[in-house]
Amino acid sequence: MEEKEKVKENLQVVVFPWLAMGHLIPFFHLSKSLAQKGHKVWFVSTPRNLTKIPKIPPHLSSLLNLVTLTFPRKIPNLPLNAESAAEVPFAAQSLLKQAFDSLEPALADFLQSSKPDWIIYDYASHWIHSRAAELGISRAYFALFNAAWLSFLGPPLDLINGLDGRSSAEDYTVVPKWIPFESRLAYRYHEIATNIDREIDMSITNDSVRFGIALDESEVIAVKSRPEFEPEWFDLLGKLYRRPVIPVGFLPPVVEEDDDDVDWLGIKDFLDEQKEKSVAYVALGTEATLTREQLTELAFGLELSELPFLWVIRNSLDMLPGGFLDRVKGRGRVYVGWAPQVRILSHDSVGGFLTHCGWNSVVEGLGHGRVLVLFPMVNDQGINARVLSEKGVGVEIPRDEFDGSFSRDSVAESVRLAMVDDSGELMRIKANEMKGLFGVGDGNEFHLNQFIDFLK
Numbered sequence: 001m002e003e004k005e006k007v008k009e010n011l012q013v014v015v016f017p018w019l020a021m022g023h024l025i026p027f028f029h030l031s032k033s034l035a036q037k038g039h040k041v042w043f044v045s046t047p048r049n050l051t052k053i054p055k056i057p058p059h060l061s062s063l064l065n066l067v068t069l070t071f072p073r074k075i076p077n078l079p080l081n082a083e084s085a086a087e088v089p090f091a092a093q094s095l096l097k098q099a100f101d102s103l104e105p106a107l108a109d110f111l112q113s114s115k116p117d118w119i120i121y122d123y124a125s126h127w128i129h130s131r132a133a134e135l136g137i138s139r140a141y142f143a144l145f146n147a148a149w150l151s152f153l154g155p156p157l158d159l160i161n162g163l164d165g166r167s168s169a170e171d172y173t174v175v176p177k178w179i180p181f182e183s184r185l186a187y188r189y190h191e192i193a194t195n196i197d198r199e200i201d202m203s204i205t206n207d208s209v210r211f212g213i214a215l216d217e218s219e220v221i222a223v224k225s226r227p228e229f230e231p232e233w234f235d236l237l238g239k240l241y242r243r244p245v246i247p248v249g250f251l252p253p254v255v256e257e258d259d260d261d262v263d264w265l266g267i268k269d270f271l272d273e274q275k276e277k278s279v280a281y282v283a284l285g286t287e288a289t290l291t292r293e294q295l296t297e298l299a300f301g302l303e304l305s306e307l308p309f310l311w312v313i314r315n316s317l318d319m320l321p322g323g324f325l326d327r328v329k330g331r332g333r334v335y336v337g338w339a340p341q342v343r344i345l346s347h348d349s350v351g352g353f354l355t356h357c358g359w360n361s362v363v364e365g366l367g368h369g370r371v372l373v374l375f376p377m378v379n380d381q382g383i384n385a386r387v388l389s390e391k392g393v394g395v396e397i398p399r400d401e402f403d404g405s406f407s408r409d410s411v412a413e414s415v416r417l418a419m420v421d422d423s424g425e426l427m428r429i430k431a432n433e434m435k436g437l438f439g440v441g442d443g444n445e446f447h448l449n450q451f452i453d454f455l456k
């Protein structure tokens, strides 16, 4: 007689993201969803990072537990108190990886004492799989990327063994040989050159190998996307990975009401004064920073667009061109610091989103039906921009392929095309339709449940 499959109704799960806000936040959303469905979750990170994630709702506090691993203090040249990618210059990210790698013994000890059913990990912890396997803990890699970018990345064993045939930035500007159908998916030189430069520290494991191991050593690969959005890429991933690839959906964040948030109240006042769908929200994520020249062109571009905008910057206001704030007074607002992005995007006055194409930002923008102005900088962002412009939900700001330079006029024209020009109407309609796929709703819930059923 066939043995009945064992189903465990209440799971115990350790969740361990890479040290970056764009990773901590979606891993936290997944943790919250697991806890909401009655599973016990230990969310593991370092002290400063744990202070930056959203608050745990009181009704989940018995199921969702934060676990602190001490951050190593002896990494030479790592900026003092820096614990996440946003606090370390892009070119020095290998130092943060070095610190991250030194968390291995502490995490292994925690796994031994907590003995979870599963560990859900990120791409960077290439050392945890064998430790978890020894303890009989199941392993899931949660990929915070779309299936198109994961396909572009390639077969796991080729990544581990350096057999993907790519070493220079130019190699990433062509469609990879393992994509069997017609496609134009490739980086522009400037979008990938910075990533390649970053990989020069040979003493630590490079990102390709980390990705390869994360993919190859996991029992299931959970992808923050949906096949309804990119069916052909999910089909290809199944062939490249030869193991279960499960879409977890977009995990759209729910806007939490928090009336005490003074930052939000100031922003809300500004947005309340603007017309419906008139404001371009401009924000470029937590990792890449603009040079003074880029910041200047972007500023003049927004000024020339003559449209209302809300711009979040990580640099200081002193970097902006002289007189800029006075000239855009009333219709333009610049916010320095950590903005309540999801709440902003949910405000009716916001019509478009000038984004660096970080996957979380894209999900948040399309989840609210905002049309996108695409300004990719590093990491997966260039490929995301190709996917989104092909889908017709956004327009790329034209840039020099090699050095990434762009003009203020091209910024103004792209923003106006997306937000107000008649020729951008179809793009606005398509972006608005994406609310159904990317936003809060049954479709995303269905995929999340499928993933949880798999874990059981």
Ligand SMILES: O=c1ccn([C@@H]2O[C@H](COP(=O)(O)OP(=O)(O)O[C@H]3O[C@H](CO)[C@@H](O)[C@H](O)[C@H]3O)[C@@H](O)[C@H]2O)c(=O)[nH]1
Pocket: 020, 021, 022, 023, 025, 144, 145, 284, 285, 286, 287, 288, 312, 337, 338, 339, 340, 341, 342, 357, 358, 359, 360, 361, 362, 364, 378, 379, 380, 381
């Ligand atoms: O002031 C801010 C800045 C950011 N965020 C949030 O922080 C997250 C940022 O994530 P994302 O938009 O993906 O950007 P990055 O932080 O740059 O994300 C990194 O991680 C992503 C997921 O792997 C990749 O797609 C990106 O390329 C990579 O740079 C989003 O949830 C934002 O809402 C805020 O709430 N307020």
